[in-house]
Amino acid sequence: MPKSMTGYSKLDYYDTNYKITCELKTLNSKGLDIHISLPYYLSSKEVLIAKIVSNFISRGRVSVKLNVRFLKPININLDFAMAKSYYDNLEELRESLGIQKPIKLSDLLMFKELFRTDIEDEEIEKLWVTVEVVLKKTLEKLLEERKSEGEKLSADIKNMLVRLEEIVSKIEFYAKDLKNVIAQRIKENVQDILPENIELDMNQFETAVALIADRADIREEIVRLKSHLNRMKELLNSDGPIGTLFNFLTQEVHREFNTILSKSRMLELSDLAIEGKFTNSQLKEQIQNLE
Incomplete structure (x- = not known):
């Protein structure tokens, strides 16, 4: 039975270490057009993700969103030099605009790039094993909707x-x-x-x-x-x-x-x-x- 090019699926996975969310959306397209959004520490897997998607879908515009939330403590590094640069620029902006309210820590916390998680390669590979399973299950769910x-x-x-x-x-x-x-x-x-x-x-x-x-x-x-x-x-x-x-x-x-x-x-x-x-x-x- 032919499949529609439009479809949507979302899957949340939990274990003791992670919460993984995979969201897929497909739209009409002349060919296969894959767009992937994922955490920076999984960027090395982008080509592999595209290959997995192409094994399930041959035509359409595919949006892949992967999000990982760690449920165990991990090392976080703060880029102090970048934080100081942001602070100095915000302070200069405040003065030039005549804003009386001082710069607060909460203002700096808005810049997520100041913080980077320190994840070992071994941990990333362990995470990827689970992410791959979640991705394939979400793709299977998407195919069922496209078939329907x-x-x-x-x-x-x-x-x-x-x-x-x-x-x-x-x-x-x-x-x-x-x-x-x-x-x-x-x-x-x-x-x-x-x-x-x-x-x-x-x-x-x-x-x-x-x-x-x-x-x-x-x-x-x-x-x-x-x-x-x-x-x-x-x-x-x-x-x-x-x-x-x-x-x-x-x-x-x-x-x-x-x-x-x-x-x-x-x-x-x-x-x-x-x-x-x-x-x-x-x-x-x-x-x-x-x-």
């Missing part, structure tokens, strides 16, 4: 495909009488135009009608439309990413309806081709949400 949304999208798309098949069936029905309709119309026009004392050469007339009918023949377009619609139905029953190929097929369907419209010599065919283009445009909008 994909089922709803697939139901709408199937209804549109049924409507397109009905339109093509009607076009095929009218196309069977196209040659006779063209011949009758040309004959009526010729009789209205030619003087009564002029006899019509039926051989030349039939030849002309045959040429015009050949130019208006839409059997190939109908065959291709049926083929494209069948391929779309097959895609809806597959499990892999289908959005890109489905989008290409809607472009081909649009092309066939345009050709039928340009060849059409019957009002019924023109109306059906226009309706087909409209339904196909709705289908094209809907499949933009599929992975």
Whole structure:
């Protein structure tokens, strides 16, 4: 079953050492676009995180937010030189603006970059083992939501495909009488135009009608439309990413309806081709949400 490109999942994990929160959000995108936000001490794992995400998701804009809260004491280093620089600049700003209120410690505590946790490489690797598990579980949860949304999208798309098949069936029905309709119309026009004392050469007339009918023949377009619609139905029953190929097929369907419209010599065919283009445009909008 196809999956939607939109989805959201969040997972909180607790143990005696950490509280790990993983939040994932996906939106529509032409390709796979991954944005990762994580604590600085896990920055070396960013490439690995992107690889893990790509194993679960093949298309969409993916936002990954990882947050770690330590539940055990850890070493914290204060950058005194930077703290003094902040204080001196704040003091200079206070004086230049004529602010009477003195600089407080709470003002400096707003600058989080003054504090850095001193974490050993061994501790980071131990933390990463747990973070990786949480990330994968959150991705699995996200996939379930994307599948659920994909089922709803697939139901709408199937209804549109049924409507397109009905339109093509009607076009095929009218196309069977196209040659006779063209011949009758040309004959009526010729009789209205030619003087009564002029006899019509039926051989030349039939030849002309045959040429015009050949130019208006839409059997190939109908065959291709049926083929494209069948391929779309097959895609809806597959499990892999289908959005890109489905989008290409809607472009081909649009092309066939345009050709039928340009060849059409019957009002019924023109109306059906226009309706087909409209339904196909709705289908094209809907499949933009599929992975």
